[in-house]
Amino acid sequence: MAPATNLAGLRTHWRNDLIAGFSVALVALPLALGIAMAAGAPPISGLISSIVAGLLATFLRGSQVAINGPGNALIVIIASAYGLLGPDSFPHILGAVAVSGAVQVAFGVLRLGRLGDLIPGAVIQGMLSAIGLIIVGKQLHVMVGQTSTAPSAIGVFQQLPESLAAMNPFAALIGVVSVLILLFHPKVKAKLVHFVPAPLWVILVALPLALGVNALDGGDFFSRHWRIDEQLLVQIPADLFGNLAHPDFSRIGEPEFWMVVATITLVGSIENIVSVKAVDKLDTYRRSSNLNRDLVGMGLSTIASAAVGGLPVLTVIARSSVNVNHGAKTGWSNFFHGAIVLVIVLFLAPVMRMIPMSALAGILVYTGFKLSAPHVVRDVLHKGPDHFLIFGVTLAATLTWGLLWGIFIGLVAEVISHLVVLDLAPRESFSRFWSTGVEAVRKEGEPLLLRVRGVANYFQIPKLKRALEAADGGHIVVDFSQAVLVDNTFLEYVHDHGRRYERANHENELDVVGLEGHRAFSDHPDALHVQEERLRAQRLTPRQKNIAQLASENEWTFDARREWDTEHLEDFNFFRVHPIEYEDTVVKGAYAVGETTVGWTVADVTFDEGALIPEVHHTTAQVIDMPIELPELIMEREELLDRVLELAGFQDIDFKHFTKFSRRFVLKGPDEASIRAFMTRELLEFFEEEEVYHVESTGQKLVVFKSMRLASAREVEAMLGFSERLVHHLLGVADGALEPPTDDDRLEDGPQSDRAAAQ
Structure with missing residues (x-):
């Protein structure tokens, strides 16, 4: 059942939402500063957008677990607005932002949110990749202590050699270290490291580096003395509320003003709608957002933000992903994130003034790269060459002529490609x-x-x-x-x-x-279909050949083809919060337990952390169809952070006389009593002696996997052996053949006391 909203949701889920909101605020703070500075706006304008997004948009929008604030597209939008309205035109840009907010409200009232469905995915991906490349180009200059004055995206890249030749070595060092932190953060396995968001790690490392360089009075390189000077640090006004910019509508009659309004409205609305739909896929409760209400909410919040000098308010996918992954239940997490950012701004402004801009630039370079990384091109190619063509045309047009022209040319190119594919006379086409x-x-x-x-x-x-x-x-x-x-x-x-x-x-x-008579341009289920379906032979990797041989030796079935329909995995909590792209290398077989046959499937699963700019992961997972009803539970390896979280009230079911089990595993589920009743002495001893696997039960199915990587054929065989032994134990539990724990094994005082006993 979906959580209650409004005050009822706050009373029930305030702890989950507060922790999620706090985690998001730690990510939002450096991103809001970096986005504003990269756009050429005052840094405080990005923070204002985050604060208004939390304190106001929470109560106006149509989504539940989304996070609102300044989005990546604003870097390109606001920077292009300066090109149209002039270098000192921020008040006029705020006027355009306010008008854009009013237009968004009108779009929502007229129920035009549905128009977001009309933008082809290839055009959206091309636009986002172009935005990513522009961000990378602009911020590489800042990362080395320089700036670019080029009016075009191509010119920004052409000026890079000049900036590299004149770079500040200390700023460049901080920038490179920042990017390395972001690159390696997902690869570190310790939960304690992951509990602190990667952007905050960047700030925690960059601050002492900058302070240390200046404390030692910098150093001499290339016959010049270098320091991290004040102009290379974040500029936050001493009087936070006395120097706020306000909208200026004096240029409302100029075509350039309305060009800025159109760009903010169109690109902002597209990014907002795409992000909201992506966040809905992350929501563990599968709640659907009201896109029209969300447009109204974002429009009103954008007007309020512009009124006090802030950037537009959008739904932002990366911060929303952090929100969901940290256990957010209701929209109050967005409110808490805005309130915490406000508290930090009020009380830690002196600390923010010591943050080197090259660190924030490093964050944005990494973000921009993720928007345009090779895996994005790979995903586009999966959907067919036609999809890749439209993606490339939109990308090139956006880089050359800007966002509005890029979107328009992409839409036209899509229609032209369809006419070409039909290969009919023009009139008939x-x-x-x-x-x-x-x-x-x-x-x-x-x-x-x-x-x-x-x-x-x-x-x-x-x-x-x-x-x-x-x-x-x-x-x-x-x-x-x-x-x-x-x-x-x-x-x-x-x-x-x-x-x-x-x-x-x-x-x-x-x-x-009716698609059987069409030719698909790729094996993706959403690929362009025109005539007869085309079958393509697949080459197996050496690993797949080993797994195929293992399947053949045991008379199991093997299929290397990619399978896009993965709904059978979405019942598991792990895959509800990690959206699946596809599965392949599928092996199917069965265990014989007495007269009972228990079917299973092993597959390589490719899934994401995030949505628009996901971190792609792989695992080899086994799904077992159980012939008996099991309690719903999740069991995974326990780490130090799990013990810390338990002290904060996060439950872990432990058993007093099975300390090895309690130290090795986090055991969770909605019905603790049924889980305790089900965990027999033999089962607990079994898990104490076996390898540690992630085991999750939905009641009728089990999923088992070990690592966030693909398993070798030998590891697949070991996992199948583990699962077979587990199934024998579970069926023994159902038959009453195994001895349940005695009352002395369980703990009347609950999980907290269990932990104390285990220690």
């Missing part, structure tokens, strides 16, 4: 293009049939959306047999809607038929 329709066929006792005709591309999504929303539950079949072309954006919308529709009610079903 346009006839097919404009004759597209969605026909709803209702017959008593049969599913609702939605028959799609013509060219099903992003232009036609509103027609499909109206037909889907008119359905009142039950079984829906979307038939593409009469569609000559079905594009990625259209298919992605159908599949996303189907997942939401089926989760809303267990009796709901949505099936897609």
Whole structure:
């Protein structure tokens, strides 16, 4: 059941939301400073945006666990606004920001949030990658203690050799160290390291480095004396509230002013809608956001932020991911994050003035790289060469002519690519293009049939959306047999809607038929479909060959093909908060336990931490279909941080006389009594003697995996052996053949006392 909202949610979940909000604030502080400075705005403007986002947007928006504040796109938007309105035009830019907020409110009132579905994914990814490259180019200059005066993105990169030749070696050292911290932070296994967000580690390391350099009066390099001078530190005004900028609307009649308004509105709205939809996928309770209400909330918050000198307020995916991963339950975590940033600004402003700008630049260089990293190109290529073409055109156009032209050219290129793929005479191509329709066929006792005709591309999504929303539950079949072309954006919308529709009610079903006669441009389920399906042979890696041989020797089935339908994993808590991309290298078999057959599946699972700029991880996991009902539980390796968190009230179920088990494992679940009743003496002894695996039960299924990496064939065999022994024990528990723990093994005083006994 989803948590209550408003004051009821605060009373119930204040502890989870406060801890999550605190963690987010530690990430938001350096990012807000860095984004504002990279955009050429006063650093305080980014902090104001974060504060207003927490204290106001929380109560106006349409999302639950999203975090709001200044987004990465603002770096490019505000910087381009200076190019249009002049170098000293920040008050005029604030005026444009306020007007943009009003336009966003109008969009929400007119229910135009649905237009976010019309932007092709390749165009969005191309735009975001271009933003990432622009951020990297601009911030590499700052990272070495210099700035770029180039008016274009290409010029920014062309000036890099000059900045490198004139770099401040101490600023460059701090910048490089900052990037290295961000690179290696995800690879460190200690939970204590992960409890402190990577951007905060950057500040904690950069501050003493800068202070130490200046305390030693710098040093001489290349016949010049270098220090971390005041102009290389964050500039926070001494009078925080007396020097705030305010909107100036005196240039509202100029075309340049409205060009800035259009850029902020369009790009900001796209980033906001995409981020909200991505955060909904991270939400463990699968709550859906109201996009129109969210536009109204972000618009009103943007107006309020601009009124006191702040940047626009958007939904931000990276901070939202931190929020979810730290256990946020309700929107109050966003409020706490804003309040904590305000407290830090009021009481720690002198400390912020000592932060070197090269450290913040390092954070943004890393962020920009993540937006345009090789894995982004890989993901685009997975969806087909047509998708990659539109991505590349949008990327190049944005870098050359700016955000608005980049989006427009990407949209036009998508349509042209569809006309080329159809390979028909121009008149017939346009006839097919404009004759597209969605026909709803209702017959008593049969599913609702939605028959799609013509060219099903992003232009036609509103027609499909109206037909889907008119359905009142039950079984829906979307038939593409009469569609000559079905594009990625259209298919992605159908599949996303189907997942939401089926989760809303267990009796709901949505099936897609009619694509069998189409050719798919890749093996991705959302790939462009035109004619007959194309099958491609796959080459196996040496590791896959070893696993295939293991499967053959044991008469198991093996399939190396990539599988995009991974809903069977989404019931597990781990994969609810780590969105799955796909699984492959699938092995299926069964255990024979007496007369009972227990089926299992092992697969390589590729999943993300985050969404728009994810850290991609892999694991080899086994799912076991249990023939008995088990208690819901999660069991994983215990680390020092888990013991610290337990003292703060986070429960861990321990057993007094099984100290080795209590030291090795964190055991959690919604029903402690049923878990204690189920954990027999033999089971506890079994786990004490075996290797440590992550074991999670949904009641009917188990998932087992060991490491956040792919397992070798030998490790797969070891995991299968562990699971077989575990299944024998579990079926013994169900049969009553194993001895339950005595009352003396359990602890009447609860987990806190268990821990004390275990120690």
